[in-house]
Amino acid sequence: MPQHPEPDPAKLAAARAAVALVRNGMKLGLGTGSTASVMVRELAARARAEGLSLRCAATSKATCELAESLGLAIESLDEIGWLDMTIDGADEVDPDLHLIKGGGGAHLREKIVAAASKRMVVIADPTKVVEQLGAFPLPVEVLRFGFETTRTLIRRALDDLDLGDREVLHRLKGSEPWVTDEGNWILDLHLKCIPDPVALARALAAIPGVVEHGLFLGMCSLAIIGKPDGTVVRLDRNADIDADMLAGEGDQP
Ligand SMILES: O=C(CO)[C@H](O)[C@H](O)COP(=O)(O)O
Numbered sequence: 001m002p003q004h005p006e007p008d009p010a011k012l013a014a015a016r017a018a019v020a021l022v023r024n025g026m027k028l029g030l031g032t033g034s035t036a037s038v039m040v041r042e043l044a045a046r047a048r049a050e051g052l053s054l055r056c057a058a059t060s061k062a063t064c065e066l067a068e069s070l071g072l073a074i075e076s077l078d079e080i081g082w083l084d085m086t087i088d089g090a091d092e093v094d095p096d097l098h099l100i101k102g103g104g105g106a107h108l109r110e111k112i113v114a115a116a117s118k119r120m121v122v123i124a125d126p127t128k129v130v131e132q133l134g135a136f137p138l139p140v141e142v143l144r145f146g147f148e149t150t151r152t153l154i155r156r157a158l159d160d161l162d163l164g165d166r167e168v169l170h171r172l173k174g175s176e177p178w179v180t181d182e183g184n185w186i187l188d189l190h191l192k193c194i195p196d197p198v199a200l201a202r203a204l205a206a207i208p209g210v211v212e213h214g215l216f217l218g219m220c221s222l223a224i225i226g227k228p229d230g231t232v233v234r235l236d237r238n239a240d241i242d243a244d245m246l247a248g249e250g251d252q253p
Pocket residue numbers: 031032033034035036088089090091100101102103104105106107110
């Protein structure tokens with residue numbers, strides 16, 4: 001088994017609590033990022049120890065490689081169909097369980113997988129919980145074709161929302177553009193705060209050339225926040241989520 005550093009205790013606590021929700025036979029979406037990686041390791045260990053039969057779709061090439069290296073078989077989303085649950089990390093979580101995602105640049109696949117899931121469970125440490133979204137730069141995946149035109153249209157949309165003086169930065173890896181799993185580029189919107197996430201999401205989605213933005217609104221039904229002492233806090237959108245989740249058989253969300 002590949003060696004890896006001891007995981008952060010808060011991420012480990014959140015990951016373990018989420019993996020405890022998994023039942024034999026479930027169809028799962030596996031998120032991307034450092035917290036999701038801890039979850040994938042915990043899930044693989046539990047599946048091995050208990051002989052669980054699971055069907056898993058990955059939200060990135062990196063997660064696919066990690067899961068397969070740990071013995072979890074990954075199938076394409078379309079092979080599996082609707083999922084019982086996706087477990088993923090987040091960059092910010094607000095009190096309505098609205099999210100910013102895409103710090104790892106995987107928010108396009110993450111959103112598709114979450115949309116195909118009956119439940120999206122977010123795992124995070126307390127630094128991700130915010131009163132208002134926007135301190136974390138909002139990632140927007142953009143087609144390379146007409147990239148500067150799309151950036152200008154985004155700036156105009158921000159102007160209309162009184163967010164006009166904010167930076168819209170091309171994400172780089174070294175001196176080269178950062179390329180997503182789908183071959184696109186990313187703009188990071190340094191907004192400082194997002195007073196109206198719904199309006200911003202609508203404005204960004206209306207711009208040709210925007211493939212997907214990192215606002216996940218109304219998608220997450222449970223956030224599990226791990227604390228450094230190993231305890232967790234659950235932020236529920238639906239009070240009956242656990243009973244509901246156990247009853248789910250992967251029908252259409
Ligand atoms: O959205 C994501 C990747 O696109 C990640 O889930 C998010 O960036 C959180 O990552 P980490 O757990 O490493 O802080």
